[in-house]
């Protein structure tokens with residue numbers, strides 16, 4: 337293992353932004369499925385030899401990626417993805433668990449559009465891990481323009497980061513249908529209540545939903561066309577086909593698959609999740625205006 341070295345895995349929007357940010361203080365390697373013309377780009381094997389890894393690949397791809405590529409060798413890992421696996425309903429910490437000991441893994445959450453981070457604009461992030469020691473190890477890597485906080489509430493951060501993507505789709509629909517700011521604020525506020533209710537079933541802490549991981553990321557994502565998920569909602573409100581919206585987007589919108597996971601989990605555990613349910617139905621083809629009527633009745 338290359339002691340004290342750090343690599344980002346995944347050179348999409350978020351991986352590239354994290355690579356830029358972390359490179360302010362030290363040399364940081366980066367790797368991706370397809371070679372990129374980026375400073376310190378290395379092959380996957382070289383990256384996996386680093387002591388510190390930041391993994392920024394889409395949530396739905398992680399299990400297969402771990403099975404195919406990953407061998408635990410004492411690495412310390414930060415997971416940058418936000419989503420719940422649709423096929424199993426498992427949270428990312430559950431997917432990583434057979435591969436990485438709990439004390440070696442942390443999860444990044446909080447409001448952080450890659451497009452702003454890559455410009456060096458200020459933001460605040462939470463590193464969520466059962467190990468504060470792990471947070472202390474990663475904290476010095478972050479540049480001055482990113483303020484980091486520690487939380488032990490991994491599941492709270494995971495639920496918040498994943499759920500807000502589904503709510504951002506709903507908010508994009510609201511905007512596209514010109515329902516007004518009152519409706520949008522109501523939707524976002526009720527969405528926050530809904531994600532907390534959902535999270536409680538999995539033992540998430542209420543405080544995570546009121547801070548950066550919950551309200552912070554939700555207010556950001558559900559209020560801006562910079563969000564891919566919000567743009568999916570806008571497209572749906574214009575009666576565009578989901579496959580066309582996603583093709584035009586050309587980047588991951590985690591809320592699409594996460595809405596399937598939430599639907600299955602809320603059925604299994606009998607959780608009241610009206611907004612996520614309607615998003616799921618609209619993604620399956622329901623007219624957004626009918627969804628609105630049903631939401632107002634529910």
Ligand SMILES: NC(=O)C1=CN([C@@H]2O[C@H](COP(=O)(O)OP(=O)(O)OC[C@H]3O[C@@H](n4cnc5c(N)ncnc54)[C@H](O)[C@@H]3O)[C@@H](O)[C@H]2O)C=CC1
Nearest residue numbers: 347348349350351393394395397416417418449450587588
């Ligand atoms: N873009 C943003 O502002 C933020 C994104 N995130 C999260 O980070 C994750 C990644 O998002 P982005 O980088 O923005 O998406 P993106 O669509 O820009 O890039 C995804 C990257 O993952 C790689 N990838 C896809 N499938 C793969 C596989 N099977 N094996 C290896 N690599 C694979 C792609 O080649 C691409 O480089 C998502 O879970 C997203 O929710 C979190 C915070 C901010």
Ligand SMILES: O=C(CO)COP(=O)(O)O
Nearest residue numbers: 446447448449563564565
């Ligand atoms: O998670 C994000 C910002 O914190 C990015 O959101 P989108 O994936 O919707 O662009």
